[in-house]
Amino acid sequence: MSEAEDRALARKGRTAGLVIAVTMTLWVLVQMAAPAIGLPGRYALLFDFAALAALIWALVVIYQMWQARRASRENQR
Numbered sequence: 001m002s003e004a005e006d007r008a009l010a011r012k013g014r015t016a017g018l019v020i021a022v023t024m025t026l027w028v029l030v031q032m033a034a035p036a037i038g039l040p041g042r043y044a045l046l047f048d049f050a051a052l053a054a055l056i057w058a059l060v061v062i063y064q065m066w067q068a069r070r071a072s073r074e075n076q077r
Helices: 003-037 041-076
Strands: none
16 A cells, blocks of 8 residues: 555545544533533434444445455455
């Protein structure tokens, strides 16, 4: 794997990690704050779905990274 490909995969990994961390932090904060501010359940559910979508996106990115590294190892043999 070339240096540029390594950097690109590292950048993708940092982005996926950041998305996971920010999503879970915001989700926890909304879950704690929603009852205190009287947020209707449907809005909390909407945020749950948005968080789920962000986590699925991160999972897809991680899978793409795994496949790229696997293909790179097979090409080196």
